[in-house]
Amino acid sequence: MRKVFRNFLFLILSRVIIVTSLNPTLDDDVLGLIVFKADLQDPNGKLVSWNEDDDSPCKWKGVRCNPRSNRVSDLVLDGFGLSGKMGRGLMKLKFLRKLSLARNNLTGSIGVNLAQLSNLRVIDLSENSLSGPVPSNFFEQCGSLRSISLANNMFSGQIADTLVSCSALGSLNFSSNQFSGMLPSGVWSLRGLRSLDVSDNLLEGEIPRSIDGLYNLREIKLRKNQFTGQVPGEIGACALLRSVDFSENSFSGNLPSSLQKLSLCSDLNFHSNLFTGEITEWIGEMGSLQNVDLANNMFSGAVPNAIGKIQSLKVLNISNNRFSGSLPTSMINCQNIKILDVSQNSLTAFLPTWVFQLGLQTVKFSENKLTGSISGAFTSSNFISHQNLQVVDISQNELSGEIPSDIGKFSSLRILNMSKNSLTGEIPKTVGNLKVLDSLDLSVNQLNGSIPFEIGGATSLKRLVISQNSLSGSIPSSIETCPSLTSLILSRNSLSGQIPVAMSKLANLEYVDLSFNKLTGTLPKPLANLVHLVTFNVSHNQLQGELPASAFFNTISPSSVAGNPTLCGAAVNKSCSGVLPKPIVLNPNSTGSDPDLAPQILGHKKTILSISTLIAIGAAAVIVIGIIFVTVLNIRVRSTMSRSAAAVPLSGSSLSSSPGTDTKSGKLVMFSGELEFSTGAHALLNKDCELGRGGFGAVYRTILGDGQSVAIKKLTVSSLVKSQEEFEREVKKLGKIHHPNLVTLEGYYWTPSLQLLIYEYVPGGNLYKHLHEDEDANGISLTWNERFNIILGIAKSLAHLHQLNIIHYNLKSSNILIDGLGEPKVADFGLARLLPMLDRYVLSSKIQSALGYMAPEFACKTVKITDKCDVYGFGILVLEIVTGRKPVEYMEDDVVILCDMVRGALEDGGVDECIDERLQGKFPAEEVVPVMKLALICASQVPSNRPEMAEVINILGLIKCPSESLEESEQ
Structure with missing residues (x-):
């Protein structure tokens, strides 16, 4: 392959030498691009038009030429699906002004010094997989460069100080990489810089006071780094700033009042830092603000009344701070606001009804100290004003009163969370009118009555949480009309009746908690069809009978079914009764069509065994024969087992050795070579030897021939376990792992229907x-x-x-x-x-x-x-x-x-x-x-x-x- 490639390049170079006298400059562009292409893989055939026999590349896909000189000026290959490395062929493009290779799969480091292309104005290498440090000489001759983006790659190391050489730079985007250390001090002196984005890196240090030198700056993004210190007051001198994002760092202190000079700023984001102090009236001077995010800090004091002056405001997030008092009524002037999040503060007073007259999409008041009734906020008089309301979260307050029936008129609601308050009364039937409702959480209140049958009308529900109330009655079967439901949490109420079979139609259910109620009857068998279940807690009810038969219910946690005295099965460690169904008496003379024959059948002296009885007798016989076979085989093993063998075929039903090569036999491997067991299969058949049960199976204690105890895990995931080859490969890897604080894997046993893992025995519980x-x-x-x-x-x-x-x-x-x-x-x-x-x-x-x-x-x-x-x-x-x-x-x-x-x-x-x-x-x-x-x-x-x-x-x-x-x- 290398020989073919060398011949290919030789032909190109020979051709260039031959025609150099004819058109040397054009051939530089053709040669450069063909050599550049040779380092790439082009699975989508995007570069198929690049032909080395062409005299000019100006018609090639992704290539643009200057119409006067016919030289390549732009190379734009965004999203071509290219992979490989950036080759030196690019250095031939002496008149290149724009290089954009964004959204490809390029790898390796930057191996070429693109800055030497004196006409280059734009470099965009974003959204690739380039890595390693950026060479310091990359910026040494970049005086003509106007824009550079290395965003969304895997570059690392420090950003070179030579970046200051890019004196004409207007846009710098190094976001979403792994750059570390401090930003070069020269960055703050790039007076032509309009956009600076170094977010999502590992950068540190403080913002210098010399930031006022960036008076052309429109956008600064330092999000998600490790910057510290205070925001310098000199930032107010950057009067053209439209967007400021210092979020997810470790900035501290007060926000400088000089921010009020940023009259053009529309986005202010300082969330997730260590800021303290109050937000005073200066914020009202920032009349162009649209998005304000101060969440996850330690701001305190009252929410400033001046916020009401910002009529352009669309998003206000001041959650997770220490604001107190009430929201200023002046905010009713913020007619453009769509999202209001004041959760996790110490706000008091009533839930402000005027908030719900602003046409909001999202309202979050959770985890405050609001009091009073909620009825005033959710009334039909407000309905026209907030038809667009999609999210309401007023949880974890001290709100009271009944949920008004008008709640059903808010047709756009997707999330409604009123949990952890003191709400009373019944759940209004009108919740069934909320056709796009995704999540309803009314838990931890004082609601009574029953779950309305009409709730089935909320057909988009994915999450229904009404736990810890005083609800009674049964679980409505109408729940089956909510096919998207994944979480159903109704625990700690006084619900009664049976679990509806209709629940088994909710194919997407993952989390179910019906614990601490008064439910009766048996668990519907079709629940076994719910293949996505993660948890199913029915503990502390009055359920009876067997659990549904499925891989999930066979390994369900005992705590999830505890507190049901008449429930039986392995999970509750209680065997189910052997009482058979009432026998079906067969009359060979009956066609089954004459009802008059019934008395004759019932009075017949000769009883004919039912089908279920015959099956039970057959099953019992098979079990008895199996036990006899295991016992005889175990005795035979003890007399014939070789202590030095590392792996031998075994019966698929026990730990006993078998000298045969039957295809149904299994294989036991002890990494130490020890094979003899004193208790053998008895350890798996005797409950007295069981140490415990977990999600992957039961664990038993048994003893090797030399008296050493081992723990045997009998896996209960046979239907999920890999093939024997993959199983053995993975187990052998685990067997090689040794650490003083890890339980050592001593060996394993395999058959298609039984898998055992043999561990060291740890005696201390x-x-x-x-x-x-x-x-x-x-x-x-x-x-x-x-x-x-x-x-x-x-x-x-x-x-x-x-x-x-x-x-x-x-x-x-x-x-x-x-x-x-x-x-x-x-x-x-x-x-x-x-x-x-x-x-x-x-x-x-x-x-x-x-x-x-x-x-x-x-x-x-x-x-x-x-x-x-x-x-x-x-x-x-x-x-x-x-x-x-x-x-x-x-x-x-x-x-x-x-x-x-x-x-x-x-x-x-x-x-x-x-x-x-x-x-x-x-x-x-x-x-x-x-x-x-x-x-x-x-x-x-x-x-x-x-x-x-x-x-x-x-x-x-x-x-x-x-x-x-x-x-x-x-x-």
Whole structure:
């Protein structure tokens, strides 16, 4: 291939030499582009018109020439689907003014110094996969450059100081890369700069006061970096600014009042920083503002009355601050406003009715201190003014009164959240008129009556949450007319009657919670058809009979079905009654068409066995024969097994060895070569040997011939497990993983219908028992040092797994085993790799018992699952270890989310109330509090905000031994 390529270039160069005297300049362009093309892959054939035999490239696709000189002036190949590298052929295009290769798949580094093209005005390499540092000489001769974009690539390193050489630069876009360090000081002296965008990088430092030199600046975007310090008052000198985005950094202090000089500014974004102080009346002077986002800071004081002067305002987001008082009524003058978010503040007074007369699309007042009735806001008199209202969130206030029936007239509503208030009365039947309603949350109120049958009219519902009220009556069968429903949460009411069969028609259901009600009857068998279920909680009702037969219900968490005394099945550890249905008596003389024959049939002395009875007898016979076969085979194994063999064929129904080569036999592999079992199949057949059950199967203890105990996990995912070849390949990889804080995989067993994993036996029980069940025989619980050691050990094990690109997926306290020395050993790691595909349904159905530990991205199908899911679970696990409380606890009239409880306690200064009472007075606060804060960071809702596990280990080291760490850093 290389020889062909060299011959190809030789022919081109030979041709150029021959015709140089005829037209040397044009051939430079042809040659340059053909050589440039040779470094690319063109799967879509976009460059098929580029022919080296042409005298001019001016008619080639993506090429534009200067009509006077016929030389290439523009090369625009945006979105051509090209891959490969940027070759040196571009350097032949001496008259090139615009180079745009955006939205392709180019890789590698920038290997050519494009700045040497003295006529080049525009460079756009955005949205590729280019990487590495940008060479410092790239900017050395860029005096003619007007615009450069390297956005959405993977460039790294520092931005070269030579950027100051681009003195004519008007637009600079380096966003969405991995640039680090400080911005070159020369950037702030580029007086011609109109647009500066370095958002979404790793840049740091402060904004210098010399920013006033950028008096031509129209747009500045520093979003999502690590900038610190205050916003300099000199920013007010940049009078032409239209857009300012300093969001998601660590800026602090007050916003300068000089911002009021930016009379042309339409977008002001400072969200997610550390700003403090008040927003005073100066904001009213910014008369062109359309979008204002000050969310997630520490602003305080009243919302300034001057906001009412900004008639152009369309979006106002001041959520998650410390604003107090009430919204100024002057805002009724903001007739263009569409989105208002003042949630998570300390606003008081009534819910302002005038807000609902502004034609808003989104209104969010959640998590404030509003009081009074809501009826005034949702009345027909306001209907005409807010036909466009799509989102209403007034949750977590102190609002009261009934939900007015006029709510059904707001036909555009998509999200309605009134949860966690003191609302009374019945759910209005008119909610069924909300045809585009996507989410309805009325939970944690004092609503009574029944769930209206008319709710089935809200056919677009995806999420229905009415838990923790005083609702009675039955679940309406009309729910079947909401085919998009994914979440149905009706727990902690007084609902009665049977679970409607109609629920089985909701094919998209994922999360169902009907717990703590008075439901009766059996679970409808068709529920087994709901293949997307993640959780299905019917605990603490009066249900009876068997669970539906499906992969999900066969492995459902016992806690999800607890508290139903007459419910039976493996999940509740209660065998179902052997009572058979009433026999069908067959009369061979009956055609089944004469009703008069019924008395003859009933009075017939000779009873004929029913079909179901015959089936039961046959099944019992098969079971008896199977047990005899297993027993005989096990005895035979003990007399013939070779201790030195590494792998032998086994019967598919036990651990016994078989010398035959029957195709139905399985294979046992012990990585250490040990094969002899003292208890053999007995360990799998005797419930006394069971250690526990999890999402992937039951675990039993058995003993090797030398007396060594092992734990055998009997997988219950046979229908999902990969082929034997893939299964063995993945298991052998897991068998090579060794770490002091990971449970060692000793071997495995395979048949198409039975898979076993053989682990080392850890005698000290699991962490869940140490934290939530009885203390040891001496009444002693885990000390703080023991808990810290467990936290550190878990962190080390996860860091080791992540280094091997293995995600645990199923982190929880019952999967943390404690050995005889008090060291933690993480179990169940890597089991998701045994499944054929890592989709959310398969994973969630296997790990639904770890609900409180599951990262929020599991519920969002568009977010990639990464090792940051483990970091989230680790954060919750740390809080569990420190507080001694479960991730989610159900009280009589409340549900306590551990993460929220700890976060609230830290904010209110009541952290001592969170710490496990068994530790009170026996812990160093200088260690416990930082550990809890670290846990909350790990449990951040945003994956990118969670640290790597290697960072967590370093931080734990600093927390435990700050003086030693300080000494090391000074040496």
